[in-house]
Every structure is written in C-alpha cells, then in structure tokens.
Amino acid sequence: MSWHEVVGLVLLVLGCAFYGAGTVGLLRFPDVFSRLHALTKADNQGLLLICAGLAVLARDARVAFLLAVIWLVGLLAASVSAHLIARHARHAGSSHASKPERP
Amino acid sequence: MSVGVLVDVMLALALVGLSLRVVTGRALFRDMVLFILFGLVISLSWSRLGAPDLALAEAAIGAGLTGALMLMAYRRLVEGGAEDSPGRRRSFLALPVGVLSGALVAVIGFAALGVERVPGAAGTLVLEELPGTGLGNAVTGVLLVFRGLDTMLEMTVLLVALLGAWAVLGEARPGRLHQVDRDTPLVAALLTSVSPLTLLIAVHLLLAGTDSPGGAFQAGAVLTGCGVLLVLTGTLRPAVAAGLVTKLLVIAGLTAFVLIGAGALAFGRPTMALPGTWAVYLIETAMMLSIAVTMTLLFARSRGLYPERR
Amino acid sequence: MSSTIVYLLAASAVFGIGAYGLIVADHLMRKLLALNVMGSAVFVFILTVAGVTPEGPDPVAQALVLTGIVIAVAATAFALALMVRMHEETGLTSLTGDDDDD
Amino acid sequence: MTGVLLGLAVVFLLLNLLAGLWRIAVGPTAADRMLAVLLFGSTTVAVILIMAEWLGDGSLRTVALLFVVLATVVTLAFVGTVRGGEGS
Numbered sequence: 129m130s131w132h133e134v135v136g137l138v139l140l141v142l143g144c145a146f147y148g149a150g151t152v153g154l155l156r157f158p159d160v161f162s163r164l165h166a167l168t169k170a171d172n173q174g175l176l177l178i179c180a181g182l183a184v185l186a187r188d189a190r191v192a193f194l195l196a197v198i199w200l201v202g203l204l205a206a207s208v209s210a211h212l213i214a215r216h217a218r219h220a221g222s223s224h225a226s227k228p229e230r231p
Numbered sequence: 232m233s234v235g236v237l238v239d240v241m242l243a244l245a246l247v248g249l250s251l252r253v254v255t256g257r258a259l260f261r262d263m264v265l266f267i268l269f270g271l272v273i274s275l276s277w278s279r280l281g282a283p284d285l286a287l288a289e290a291a292i293g294a295g296l297t298g299a300l301m302l303m304a305y306r307r308l309v310e311g312g313a314e315d316s317p318g319r320r321r322s323f324l325a326l327p328v329g330v331l332s333g334a335l336v337a338v339i340g341f342a343a344l345g346v347e348r349v350p351g352a353a354g355t356l357v358l359e360e361l362p363g364t365g366l367g368n369a370v371t372g373v374l375l376v377f378r379g380l381d382t383m384l385e386m387t388v389l390l391v392a393l394l395g396a397w398a399v400l401g402e403a404r405p406g407r408l409h410q411v412d413r414d415t416p417l418v419a420a421l422l423t424s425v426s427p428l429t430l431l432i433a434v435h436l437l438l439a440g441t442d443s444p445g446g447a448f449q450a451g452a453v454l455t456g457c458g459v460l461l462v463l464t465g466t467l468r469p470a471v472a473a474g475l476v477t478k479l480l481v482i483a484g485l486t487a488f489v490l491i492g493a494g495a496l497a498f499g500r501p502t503m504a505l506p507g508t509w510a511v512y513l514i515e516t517a518m519m520l521s522i523a524v525t526m527t528l529l530f531a532r533s534r535g536l537y538p539e540r541r
Numbered sequence: 542m543s544s545t546i547v548y549l550l551a552a553s554a555v556f557g558i559g560a561y562g563l564i565v566a567d568h569l570m571r572k573l574l575a576l577n578v579m580g581s582a583v584f585v586f587i588l589t590v591a592g593v594t595p596e597g598p599d600p601v602a603q604a605l606v607l608t609g610i611v612i613a614v615a616a617t618a619f620a621l622a623l624m625v626r627m628h629e630e631t632g633l634t635s636l637t638g639d640d641d642d643d
Numbered sequence: 644m645t646g647v648l649l650g651l652a653v654v655f656l657l658l659n660l661l662a663g664l665w666r667i668a669v670g671p672t673a674a675d676r677m678l679a680v681l682l683f684g685s686t687t688v689a690v691i692l693i694m695a696e697w698l699g700d701g702s703l704r705t706v707a708l709l710f711v712v713l714a715t716v717v718t719l720a721f722v723g724t725v726r727g728g729e730g731s
Contacts, residue, residue, distance in 0.1 A: 133645050140648075140693070144655050147686055151659040154666050154682055160674050163666075167678055171685045178689045182696050185645070194704050195692070201428065202688060202711040208421045209681050209718040215415065216722050217674035234650030239544040241657045243551035246585075248661075250555045250578045252668070254562030259570055264667060264676050266574050267717060271687050272660075273581050274706070276548070278694050280588060281597040283702040286691075288607055290706055292614045294684075295713045297577065299720035300614070304621040305570065311628055325564040333557020336586060340549040343590045354591065354599030369600030370607065378604060385608050392615035396622040421715060428712055436705070444702040448607055456713040463719040522611070529618035532625070 132184050139181030146174030160217045164210055171206040175199055242279060245272045263305060267298035283444040284370045287436065291452035299459055300530055365508045367442030374446065375511050383488040386518060390485060393525045397534055418464055429457035437519055441508070447484075447515040451522025458527030462536070469533030477524060477535045484521030487514045548589040556582035567635045569624045573617060580613045649697040656690045677721050684714045 146169060153166020179199045183192035249269040256262040270293035277286035357369050357377060366372045374382045433450040440446030461467040473481075491510050495501065505511060527536065559579030566572045584606045591602030628634055663686070666679040688707045695703035 129644060137645065137648055140652055143689070144652050147656055147659050147689065150682060151662050154663060154679060160672060160678065163675065163678055167682050170682060175685060175689060178692060182692055185696055191701070191704070194708065198688070198692070198704070198708050198711055201425070201708070202685065202714070204421065204424060205711055205714040206681065206685060208417045209715055210678075211415065211417050212718055212722045213674050213677050213681070216677075217672065234647055234654065236543050236547065238650065238653050238657065239547040241654065241661070243547050245657070245661060245664075246551050247554045247558070248664070250558045250582075252664075253578055254558050254566070254571075254575050259568060260673060261667065261670070261676060262571065262574060264680060265664075266577065267680060268664070268667070268683055269578065269581070271683060273585070274710075275687060275690060275694075276585065277588075278691050278700075278703050278706060279698075280544075280548070281593075281698065281700065282588060282603055282606075283700060283706055284603055285584075285588070285606055285610070286703065286706045287709060288610050290709045291713055292610055293581070294710070295716045297614050297617055298717050300618055300621055301570065301573075302717075302720040304625055307625045308570070308628055308634060311625075312632070322564050325561050328564055329557045329561025331557075332560040333553045336556045336582070337550065337553035340553060340586060340590050344545065344549070352592075352599075353601040354594045357600050358594055358596060369596060370603045373600050373604035374607070378601075381608065385612060388612055389615050392619040395619045399623050399626040418719075425712060425715065432705075432709065432712060444705065448611055452611075453709060453713070456716055459716055460719065463716070526614070526618070529615065529622070532622055 132187060136181045136183075136185035139177050139184060141181075143174045143177030143179075143181060146170050146177060150174060161214065164214055168206065168210050171210075172203055175202050238279060242272060242276050246276070260305065263298065263301050266301070267294060270294035270297060284368075284446070284449065287444060287449040288452055291449065291456050295456055296452065296459065296526065296530070299463075303530065303532075365441075366511065368440060368444065368446065370444075371440050371446045371511075371515075374448075375514060376505060379488070379492060379505070382518075383485065383492065386485045386488060386521060389522065389525050390481065393481060393529060396529055396532065400532065400534070422460065422464055422466065426457050426460060429453055429460070433457070433519065433523075437515055438512075440515065441511060447518035448522065450515075451519040451526070454519060454523035455526040455530070458523055458536075459530050462527060462531045466539055467527075467531070467536045468539055469531045470535035470537045471533075473535040474537075477528070480520050480524040481528070482521070484514070484518035487517035545589050548585055552582045552586040552589065555579075556586070567637060569627075569634055569636065573620055573624070577613065577617060580609070584609055646697060649693055652693050653690055653697065656686050656693070660686055660690075673721075677718065680717065680721075681714075684710065684717075688714075 150167050150170020153169075154163050157163045157166055176199055179195040183195045186192065246269070249265055249272060253262045253265045253269060256265065270289060274286050274289040274294055277283070277289055357373055360377075361367075361369055361372050364372050364376045366376065433453040436445035436453060437447065437450040440450065458467065462469075491505060491514060495506065498506075500506075505514075528534070556579055559575045559582060562575030562578065563572055566575055587602050587606055587609075588598050591599035593599065624634070660683060663679050663682055667676045670676055688710045691703050691707040691710065695701060695707070
C-alpha cells in the first residue's frame with residue numbers, strides 16, 4: 129500500500145466515524161433540535177472527510193474537483209434543509225421533547 | 232467478492248424491510264416518507280448493479296419527484312379534510328395472493344436464469360451493432376435507434392397522462408399550492424445557486440448521454456427537479472390556462488420524433504431510421520424539454536405556469 | 542452469480558409484499574404506494590434476469606426499465622390527480638365508500 | 644486490500660442507514676422523520692461516491708451530484724406539505 133492509499137483510507141475511516149456519530153446522535157438525542165445538531169455534523173464533516181479521502185485515493189484533478197463541487201452543494205442543500213426543518217419544528221411547537229404522533 | 236455480496240444482501244434486506252413497512256404501516260405520512268427512502272435504496276441498488284443510467288433516473292424521479300408528488304397530493308387531501316385513516320380491509324385472499332405472487336415471480340426468475348444464454352441475444356446484438364450508430368452509450372442507442380418506436384410511444388403516454396390530468400382538473404381551481412415561506416433568505420440563496428446548477432447538469436447529461444450514462448430521460452428528470460423547485464418556492468405559479476409556448480413544449484418531443492422518424496419514409500428509408508447524430512441530438516433536446524414541462528405541470532396540477540412578478 | 546440470486550429473491554419478496562398491500566389497503570394513496578412498490582420490484586427483476594454483458598447489465602433491459610420508470614411516475618401523477626379530484630367531489634379517499642371503518 | 648476496505652466502508656454506512664430507519668419508525672414528530680431522511684440522503688451520497696471508487700465506475704459520481712442537487716426538493720415539498728402548527 130502506497131502512502132496516498134493510507135492517507136485516503138484514514139480520511140475515509142474518519143468520515144465514516146462522523147456518520148456513525150451522526151446516526152448515534154439521531155437515535156439517542158432527546159429532541160428535534162439536538163438531533164439536528166448531531167446530524168449536521170455528519171452531513172458537513174463526514175461528507176468532507178469522505179470526499180477528501182476519495183480524492184486522495186483517486187489522484188485525479190478532475191475527480192477531486194467534482195468531489196469538491198459535490199461537497200459544496202451538499203453543504204448548501206443540507207444547511208437549507210436543516211434550517212427549514214428546524215423552523216418547521218419550531219412553528220409546530222415541538223421544541224420540547226416529543227409530541228404525540230401526527231405528521 | 233464476499234464484501235460485494237454482503238452489500239447486496241444489506242440492500243436487499245433494506246428493500247424488503249422498507250416495502251413491508253410501507254405496505255403494512257398505520258400512518259400514511261410515515262409510509263410515504265418510507266417510500267421515498269425505498270426509492271433511495273433502489274437507486275443504490277442500480278448503482279451497485281452497474282446501471283448508472285438507471286441510478287440517474289431513479290435519483291431524480293424515484294427518490295425526488297414521486298415523493299414530492301405524493302407529499303403534495305397528501306397535502307391537498309388533508310386540506311380538503313380527509314382523515315389519515317389507517318383503514319385496512321380484511322381479506323382472506325390477501326396473504327395467499329401475496330405469497331403466491333411472490334413465489335411465482337421467484338419461480339419465473341429462476342427458470343429464466345436457468346435458460347442458457349444464446350450468443351444472438353438482444354443485448355449482445357446491440358453492443359455489436361452500436362459502433363455503426365455513432366453512439367457510445369448502448370442504452371441511448373436502444374432508446375433512440377433500435378427501439379425508437381417504443382420511445383416515441385412513451386412520449387405519447389406522457390402526453391396522455393398530462394391530458395388526463397388536465398381533464399380531471401377542477402374547473403376554476405388551478406392547483407392551490409402552499410408555497411414555502413420565502414422570508415428566509417436561505418431559500419433565495421438556494422434557488423440562485425441550485426437552479427443554474429440543475430440546468431447545467433441537465434445539459435451535461437443530454438450532451439454526454441450519447442457516449443456515457445445520461446440522455447433525454449435523465450436530463451428531463453433533472454430539469455423537472457428544477458421546475459418543481461421553482462413551483463415549490465412560488466417562483467413559478469400555476470396558471471389557469473396553457474399558453475402557446477407551454478403547449479408547443481409539451482408536444483415538442485413527440486413532434487420531433489414523428490417528423491424525423493416519418494420523414495425518413497419520404498427519403499425512401501425505413502421508418503424511424505435516424506439520418507444522423509444531429510437527429511439524435513434534436514430529438515433528445517425536444518424530448519428533454521417535453522418531459523420536463525409535462526412533469527412539472529403534472530406536479531403543479533395546472534394547465535400552465537407563469538413566473539412570479541415582483 | 543450469487544448477487545443475481547440475492548436481488549432476484551428480493552424482487553420476488555417485494556413484489557409479493559406489494560401485491561398483498563394492494564389488496565389489503567383501503568386508502569387509495571396506500572394502494573398507489575403498493576402499486577409503485579410492485580413496479581420497482583418488477584424493474585429490479587427485469588434487470589437481474591436479463592443478465593449481463595461485458596459492459597454492465599443488458600442495455601435492452603436497461604432501456605426498458607428506464608422507460609418504465611418514467612411511465613410509472615407519469616401514471617402515478619395522473620392517478621394522484623384523479624384521487625384528489627375524487628376527494629374534492631365526494632369527500633372519499635377509498636373505493637369502498639366507508640372511510641371510517643377499521 | 645484497498646478494495647475490501649472500501650467495501651467495508653460501504654457496509655458500515657449501510658448499517659447506519661438501517662439504524663436510522665428506527666428514528667423514522669418511532670418519530671415522534673414529522674420533523675424527526677424528515678431529519679432522518681436528510682441523514683439518509685447524505686449517507687446515500689457518501690455510499691455512492693465510495694461505490695464509484697470501489698467499482699471503478701466514475702459515472703456514479705454524477706449520480707451523487709444529482710442527489711445533492713435535488714436533495715432539497717423533498718425537504719421543500721415536506722415543509723410545504725406539513726404546515727407548522729398543524730402537527731396534531
């Protein structure tokens with residue numbers, strides 16, 4: 129295994145760890161907003177690390193550029209989505225713990 | 232290779248589990264959300280099976296558009312006072328029918344897998360003949376060159392679906408869409424950055440589609456995503472009547488197909504024989520526009536759209 | 542080869558589940574969900590059974606499924622329009638006529 | 644070696660997806676479910692990107708790009724569907 133494979137795989141594993149943490153947060157945290165907090169870390173940081181790792185593995189400027197674009201757009205989409213959902217949740221008045229079942 | 236099979240098994244389990252929850256769930260909204268995830272997993276399966284053309288279409292349509300369509304229809308039902316009834320019919324037939332039809336599919340599948348592959352099968356023939364068409368993507372080749380008639384008829388189906396939807400549309404009610412609040416600047420930022428990007432990707436898919444994964448359907452689906460985004464944010468508003476441009480765009484794909492396909496007859500060539508790569512690009516562009524406009528109208532549940540004036 | 546069998550079994554199971562749901566469902570939206578699930582199962586089935594060429598799955602099967610995906614969403618959109626209109630006219634969301642029984 | 648590790652990364656992320664389904668099953672609010680969908684979508688993008696490297700199919704990166712670009716459609720449809728304050 130050459131150095132770039134090692135570096136790429138390490139970044140990839142770190143990214144996966146962030147996703148794992150995000151999932152744990154989604155499952156274990158008590159209310160919408162703290163879950164949101166956990167999840168956005170996975171979205172931003174996890175995807176960044178995975179993209180960086182894959183770019184190092186691929187060793188191709190075009191691929192690296194595409195991965196950068198994917199991460200940037202993903203960042204934008206995730207922030208807007210998270211913002212909209214948080215607003216929605218606040219309007220729905222579910223800021224404290226859980227409310228009974230109903231879409 | 233065993234890791235590959237492990238991935239396959241996980242995807243398969245996710246598919247079965249999700250479909251089971253979608254079908255037997257007790258809250259309609261939740262089941263629609265699960266259905267969206269089902270589309271995501273199907274898209275992952277296409278990626279895994281080595282069919283990026285399908286993964287592209289599924290990502291835009293299966294995971295995005297169908298889900299958005301259902302959520303909007305659900306919204307209208309709730310607005311109209313419909314109850315989210317978990318209603319379920321008791322039927323002694325249901326379980327046996329489900330089990331038997333599943334078993335039947337499995338039996339047919341295993342029988343089909345057991346049949347020995349002959350060298351002249353359609354797929355290999357296509358790959359053999361492909362260099363003669365000037366196209367590099369076998370799927371696009373099948374869609375436009377080898378089975379052009381099917382694709383033309385598909386455009387007809389799309390048109391009929393739209394006409395049908397127009398026919399059942401209420402008279403004076405151009406779908407009242409509930410727009411997303413626009414007082415948050417993020418939505419505007421999203422629109423200004425994402426909609427040009429979707430256009431770019433659509434054009435890229437269209438042009439790349441002759442040689443690599445992509446093509447009119449995928450490009451049309453992406454463009455539909457852009458249209459739906461604009462409708463959802465209220466940038467495009469439903470109109471009561473269809474304008475001339477809208478009507479022309481809706482029939483553009485079918486028209487291009489008929490003109491070029493039947494025009495071949497006038498020059499003494501077989502029907503649907505395309506005269507060259509330029510014809511492929513022309514038809515694909517027309518199809519992309521038709522698909523995008525038709526689907527966006529189906530989504531907005533209106534006869535036309537007009538841009539919001541501010 | 543074994544992945545083919547995995548996806549074939551999954552497609553069969555999902556198809557059966559969809560068929561079950563189609564019969565059991567009362568709400569039209571739920572019937573539509575079941576129908577779409579069945580459709581996806583058929584797509585997976587077609588692609589797995591069609592076999593592979595050196596350049597990925599059989600291109601004819603891929604074109605067939607691609608067509609199918611687009612038709613399915615068009616049909617779904619039409620069915621949803623029909624359902625919404627029916628609800629506007631009659632206030633019902635199921636074909637049995639009695640929404641409330643469970 | 645690299646291939647196996649990439650495959651294992653895919654397996655790990657798929658396990659995350661399966662675990663996230665639990666949040667959708669229990670809710671309790673619609674917003675919770677949409678959050679899970681958000682994570683689901685993001686994880687799907689990561690899985691497809693890793694698959695592109697793993698299976699050596701570069702066109703899968705376009706699929707991933709499409710996913711991130713259209714990820715907001717469903718969220719917007721959701722926010723437009725389930726009105727704030729309507730929840731129960």
